Structure formats: structure tokens, C-alpha cells
Amino acid sequence: MAGRRALKAVLIDLSGTLHIEDTAVPGAQEALNRLRQASVAVKFVTNTTKESKRNLLERLQNLNFDLQEKEIFTSLSAARSLLEQRQHRPLLLVEDSALEDFTGIDTSEPNAIVIGLAPDHFNYQTLNKAFRMILDGAPLIAIHKARYYKRKDGLALGPGPFVTGLEYATDCKATVVGKPEKTFFTQALSDLGCCPDEAVMIGDDARDDVGGAQNAGMLGILVRTGKYREGDENKISPPPHLTCDSFPDAVEHILKNLL
Amino acid sequence: MAAGGWPDCVQSLKGVILDMCGVLYDSGEGDGVAIPGSVEAVKRLKASNLQLRFCTNETQASREKFVAKLQRLGFDISVCEVFSPAPAAVSVLKHRGLRPHLLVHDGLLPEFDGVDKTNPNCVIIGDAAENFSYQNLNDAFRVLIGLEKPVLFSLGQGRYYKETDGLKLDVGVYMKALEYACDLEAEVIGKPSAAFFNSVLSDMGIQPQEALMIGDDLVNDVGGAQRCGMKGVQVRTGKYRPSDEKHPTVTADGTVDDLARAVDTILNQRGQ
Numbered sequence: 255m256a257g258r259r260a261l262k263a264v265l266i267d268l269s270g271t272l273h274i275e276d277t278a279v280p281g282a283q284e285a286l287n288r289l290r291q292a293s294v295a296v297k298f299v300t301n302t303t304k305e306s307k308r309n310l311l312e313r314l315q316n317l318n319f320d321l322q323e324k325e326i327f328t329s330l331s332a333a334r335s336l337l338e339q340r341q342h343r344p345l346l347l348v349e350d351s352a353l354e355d356f357t358g359i360d361t362s363e364p365n366a367i368v369i370g371l372a373p374d375h376f377n378y379q380t381l382n383k384a385f386r387m388i389l390d391g392a393p394l395i396a397i398h399k400a401r402y403y404k405r406k407d408g409l410a411l412g413p414g415p416f417v418t419g420l421e422y423a424t425d426c427k428a429t430v431v432g433k434p435e436k437t438f439f440t441q442a443l444s445d446l447g448c449c450p451d452e453a454v455m456i457g458d459d460a461r462d463d464v465g466g467a468q469n470a471g472m473l474g475i476l477v478r479t480g481k482y483r484e485g486d487e488n489k490i491s492p493p494p495h496l497t498c499d500s501f502p503d504a505v506e507h508i509l510k511n512l513l
Numbered sequence: 514m515a516a517g518g519w520p521d522c523v524q525s526l527k528g529v530i531l532d533m534c535g536v537l538y539d540s541g542e543g544d545g546v547a548i549p550g551s552v553e554a555v556k557r558l559k560a561s562n563l564q565l566r567f568c569t570n571e572t573q574a575s576r577e578k579f580v581a582k583l584q585r586l587g588f589d590i591s592v593c594e595v596f597s598p599a600p601a602a603v604s605v606l607k608h609r610g611l612r613p614h615l616l617v618h619d620g621l622l623p624e625f626d627g628v629d630k631t632n633p634n635c636v637i638i639g640d641a642a643e644n645f646s647y648q649n650l651n652d653a654f655r656v657l658i659g660l661e662k663p664v665l666f667s668l669g670q671g672r673y674y675k676e677t678d679g680l681k682l683d684v685g686v687y688m689k690a691l692e693y694a695c696d697l698e699a700e701v702i703g704k705p706s707a708a709f710f711n712s713v714l715s716d717m718g719i720q721p722q723e724a725l726m727i728g729d730d731l732v733n734d735v736g737g738a739q740r741c742g743m744k745g746v747q748v749r750t751g752k753y754r755p756s757d758e759k760h761p762t763v764t765a766d767g768t769v770d771d772l773a774r775a776v777d778t779i780l781n782q783r784g785q
Contacts, residue, residue, distance in 0.1 A: 376647040378682070385673070385682055401694045402654070409658055411651050415690035422689040423672045423682055 261512045262448040263295040265439070265467065267457030268310060270480020271501055272298075278317045279479055285502035286319060292513055295446045296321075299439075299455075301329045301432040301462065303370030303397040303413060304349040327442040329397045329432030330355040333368050335441055336395060336431055342366035345384065347375040348397070369420075369428075370397035371413045381416065388424040398432035433459075434466025454495070454512060456504045458482045465490040473512075475504045519767030522744050523725065523782045528564035528717045530710075530738070531555070532728030533595075534571065535751015536772050537588060540676065544582045548750050550773030552587040557776055559589060561785050564717045567595045568710070568726070570669040570703045570733070572639035572684070574620040576600065596713050598668035598703030599624035602637055605702060611635045611664065614656040616649055616687075618642055635664035638691070640671075640684045650687065657695045665691055665699040671733070675752065704730075705737025714741075727775050729753050736763035748772055 266272065272282050289296060298321060300310065307326045314321055330352055337344055343360045346353065348370035367384045388394055400412035417428050432438055443453055450471030457463025457474070458481050464474030473495040476487055487497040498504050534540055537555070538547045558565050567590065571579055576599070580592045599621055606613060606628060614633035615625060618641050636653045657663040671683035688699045703709050714724055721742030728734020729751030738745040747757060747765040750772070758768055769775045 373647040373651075376650075378643050378645045381645075381686075382680070382682055385686075386680055389680070401696070402658070408655060411647070411654050411690075411694055415650075415654075415694040418693040419682075419686040419690035423686045425672075 259449070259452045261294055261454060261508065262452040263297065263443060263446045263454075264289060264508060265297050265299045265442055265453060265455040265472070266501075267455075267459070267463050268298055268300040268314070270458035270482075271456060271463075271477055272314065272319060273317055274480055276313075276317075278319070279501050281500070281502040283318050283320070285505040286321075288509065289505045290320065292509060294508075294513070295448070296325060297442055297446065298326045299328070299433070299442050300326075301398050301400075302352075303329065303372070304352050306352060306354045307331070308354065309351065328355070329438065330370070332431040332435075332438050332441055333370075333395055333397055334359065336429070337366065337368070340366075340393075342393065342395075344368040344395070345387065345392075347372045347380065347384065349374065364392070366393050366395060367420075368395045368397070369413055369417055371400075371403070373410075376411075376416055381420070385420060385423050388420060388426060394420060394424075394426060394428040396428040396430045396432075399428070399430055433462040434469065436466070436470040439467055439470035439472060454508060456501060460486040460489050460494070464494045468492060468495070475507065477501055477504055519744065519746060520778045520782050522766070523779045525723060526563060526725055526779070526783075527719045527723040528566065528714075528725075529558060529779070530566050530568050530713055530724060530726045530743075531772070532704075532726070532730065532734045533567055533569040533583070535729035535753070536727060536748055537567075537583065538586055539751065544585055547586045547588070548771060550771060552589075554772045554776040555588055555590065557780060561780060561783070563779075564719065565594065566713050566717060568704065568713055569595065569597050570671065571597055572599060572621050572668045572703075573618040573642065575623045577623075578620065596709070596716075598639070598709070601709055601712060602666055602668060602702045603628060605666070606635075613637045613666070614653060616641050616644065616653045617668070618644060634660060635666060636691070637666045637668065638684055638687055639668040641687070642681070645682070645687055650690065654691060654694050657691065657697070663695050663697050665695070665697060667699040667701050669703040669733075670699075670701045704733040705740070707737075707741050710738060710741045710743065714743075725779075727772065731757040731760055731763050731765065735765045739763070739766070746775055748775060 311323045343364050344366045345364035346368050349372050396417045399414035401414045402409050402412050454473040455467030458477050464476045467474040476494040476497045479500050537551045538545045583590050612629045612633050614636045617639035667688035670685035673680050673683050724743045726738030726745045735745030735747050744766045746767040749770050
């Protein structure tokens with residue numbers, strides 16, 4: 255692509271791109287190995303509000319993917335780095351399984367709210383507590399604003415509705431840290447020492463993965479696996495840099511054309 | 514004040530609508546307390562040649578229970594004079610052939626006793642307070658998302674209110690949550706909806722320009738009434754804040770210290 259600098263980093267979505275539930279996308283492990291032999295940095299990026307990096311790592315290693323914990327960057331990591339940067343002491347409205355990603359963060363006398371998907375915390379009393387803190391000036395940080403998600407027993411409310419309700423109550427705007435926010439992508443790249451225009455993102459979500467990355471100045475490759483539905487590539491403007499069948503094809507394209 | 518403004522406008526009045534909480538009484542422990550002079554003020558209005566109705570967004574108790582509380586505080590008031598969102602909702606349901614899933618306070622349930630709630634095709638939310646659990650909100654969400662044309666009614670749209678132990682989230686917050694989750698717009702029943710005010714006017718059989726609303730909530734009482742063509746006066750009791758008097762979008766036709774002063778002015782102007 256004219257005017258672009260040489261590719262230095264590849265960001266890869268996890269669920270729907272490398273694996274679907276407990277099954278790897280065919281050829282994905284092999285493709286990842288080929289990519290690692292090229293001179294690019296690799297990072298794995300995902301929106302999660304309840305899975306720690308350790309959990310994600312275990313799942314991928316069980317599927318024979320070659321990766322390390324420090325290569326994983328999640329919406330929880332993004333929330334953590336925002337807290338560290340601003341030296342906030344958060345009230346963490348996240349599920350217990352996510353707490354280990356906040357180990358070492360001071361949560362005494364909280365002066366900020368971090369809100370993820372946490373049905374156990376979404377009762378009237380806790381939301382009132384969060385509401386009063388926000389009125390007193392505590393910033394509201396949302397892991398992401400998903401409307402709902404699919405559970406075994408049917409659809410269930412995501413964190414987005416609760417974030418929206420608190421925004422209305424307090425007349426303030428939450429800071430959203432997950433995909434498709436621009437800062438999510440720039441933070442994921444920050445310790446690799448590369449700029450957005452030296453990076454490409456591969457994912458199955460046209461809006462959150464590809465649109466978000468391209469909006470941050472990266473290239474975006476959409477794969478037709480996971481949550482992909484026909485025509486998704488037309489839902490974002492500009493369209494994806496490339497739409498291809500699956501992760502191995504995306505790697506093929508990068509190795510041939512972007513290096 | 515221009516001719517036709519407060520208090521000149523009271524010459525042509527035929528009816529007065531009073532907000533309740535913050536105008537007649539302050540809520541708190543037990544029944545709360547009557548605002549000084551308000552019991553007498555209601556009595557004087559009733560003795561005048563003006564019609565009188567009461568209009569509240571109260572949705573934590575049935576109208577019967579709520580009116581009984583005000584009677585205990587000394588007010589001369591009866592159920593048929595009080596307009597609240599739940600009975601208005603019941604009549605909307607009947608009119609449109611809808612069967613509700615309810616997410617409301619337990620105290621409000623008797624209002625919906627005679628309503629068919631099987632196989633719901635709409636959702637009604639009120640100020641459910643402790644009933645606003647994740648599970649209950651999720652149940653309401655699933656009803657809505659499962660409907661071909663989801664219909665959500667919200668009994669009021671307040672952000673929060675004050676109780677003795679601090680500020681509490683109001684129904685509007687949960688209305689916004691469900692709106693966002695289902696990508697829809699709720700229909701608000703109660704103040705400040707025009708349909709609600711119009712039902713009070715039609716009960717009195719008078720035109721909007723013949724009616725005056727007195728309330729402590731600048732946006733929902735005063736602003737809502739003004740948008741219907743009524744006059745709106747704010748009292749400096751209840752949730753009144755001095756900043757209301759320089760609000761960017763709503764300007765009351767008049768601002769008075771309390772209901773007693775408002776009624777003094779009205780009756781004096783009318784020579785009664």
C-alpha cells in the first residue's frame with residue numbers, strides 16, 4: 255500500500271479467529287508458527303470482562319498454539335493500564351475470575367469505578383453505591399459496552415446497559431477501554447515500539463476488530479470464521495483491507511504482500 | 514411580568530393540578546411530614562370555585578395506599594382526584610390489547626390485579642427499587658428481545674430521588690438500560706408525558722390554557738405542563754434547587770416559596 259511503512263506487528267483476535275469454543279480453526283497453529291518465523295511482532299488481543307490472561311493462555315495452549323502470557327492484551331489489561339496511568343483506586347465491578355488481572359492495584363478507599371460483566375454486582379444496592387461515587391466525582395471506566403451476550407440458557411444482558419444507565423443517572427460519559435476504542439489498539443502496540451501504520455489486525459468482528467483497528471490507523475483483515483456473517487465486510491467504511499476465508503489465508507496474505 | 518403571565522393568568526383559571534411529593538409533603542420515615550401550610554392550602558382550594566386534581570409519579574405503592582397515607586397526614590383528598598402512572602398504564606394496556614410483563618415495586622402490584630399477564634407482549638417498568646436485580650432486569654430484557662415488535666413502558670423517567678439514607682436510582686436509569694440493550698425507545702407514562710397531563714385535563718373537562726400546574730420538579734412538572742399549553746408554577750420546597758431559576762431550557766411562569774403562598778396569590782387575585 256502506497257505510503258505505508260514496513261509492517262512491524264500483527265494483532266490477532268482469539269475467539270472466532272484462532273478458535274471456535276474448544277476447536278482450533280483448521281491450520282491456525284501452523285499458520286501462527288509461519289508468522290512467527292517472519293520478522294514481525296505478534297500480539298493476541300481480545301475483549302473479555304471475566305477471563306484472566308492466565309485462563310486464556312491455558313485454553314490456547316491446550317489447543318497447541320505457541321504463545322506466552324505477555325503476548326496477550328485484553329480489555330482487562332487496558333483497564334489496568336488506564337488505572338495505573340491515572341493512579342486511580344478502583345471499585346472493581348467485575349467477576350471474581352477477572353480479579354487476578356488487577357493483582358497489586360490499590361483498591362482501598364476507591365475513587366473510580368471499573369465496570370465489566372458482573373451479574374453478581376448488578377444489584378440495586380451496589381449500583382446505588384457506584385452512582386453516588388460517580389456523583390462525587392469518581393470516573394466511570396467500562397471494560398466494554400456490549401448490549402448482551404449468548405449464554406447456554408439464552409441471551410443475557412451485557413455490561414453496556416448498566417453503563418448506559420449510570421451515564422444517564424449521573425449525566426456523565428464512561429471511558430470505554432476495550433475494542434473498538436482507538437486507545438485499546440494503541441496501548442496494545444505501545445510496548446512493541448511500533449506505530450499503528452506499521453501494524454495489521456486480524457479478526458472476525460467487522461466493527462470491533464477491523465473497523466476499530468482501521469480507525470486507529472492500522473490495516474484490518476476480516477476472516478470469515480466465528481461470528482462472521484455474509485456481508486459483514488460492507489458494514490464498515492472504509493471496507494476491510496482484506497476479507498479472507500480464515501486465519502491461515504490472512505497469514506499467507508501478510509507474508510506475501512505486507513512484508 | 515407580561516399580561517397573561519403569573520399571577521395575572523389566574524383570573525381565567527378553571528382548574529389547578531398539584532404535584533404531591535415535595536409540594537404537599539416530604540417523604541421520609543413512616544408517612545413523612547406535611548409541608549407547613551399545605552393541608553390548609555388544599556382545603557382552601559377545594560372551597561373555591563376551582564377544580565382540583567393531584568398528579569404524581571409515585572409508583573412504589575397503589576393509589577389506595579398512597580392516598581390513605583396522605584389522609585393520615587391530614588389532607589382532604591380522595592382516590593378519584595389522584596392521577597398516577599399505574600392506572601394510566603392499565604388504561605393504555607386495555608386500549609391497545611397488550612399483556613404486560615411487570616418489573617415494578619411489590620407495593621404497586623395490586624394496581625395490575627385485573628390485568629391479563631399471560632404470554633406477555635410488552636414490558637412495564639416502574640420504580641422497582643430492590644426488585645431491580647440483574648435477574649429481574651434480564652427477565653424483562655428477554656421478554657422484549659423475544660418480541661417481534663418490542664414495547665417498553667416506563668412509569669416516569671426520573672434519574673434519582675432523595676430518601677433519608679441518601680440518593681437512590683430511579684426508574685429512568687433502568688429504562689435507559691433496557692432501551693440500550695434492545696435498541697428501542699420506551700414510551701413514558703406519567704409526568705412529563707402530554708398524554709398523562711391531557712387525561713387530567715379531560716377529567717376536569719377544561720382546556721390547557723384554563724389550567725395551572727404547581728410542582729417542585731422544574732422539568733417534569735413545570736416543563737411538562739407548559740408543553741401541554743398549561744401554566745406551570747414551581748414551589749421552593751421538595752427537590753427545588755436555586756439553580757432551577759436559571760435553567761437553560763425551562764422557565765417557570767412563577768416561582769413561589771411554598772404551596773400556601775401559591776394558593777394565597779391565586780385566591781387573592783380572584784378576589785376570593
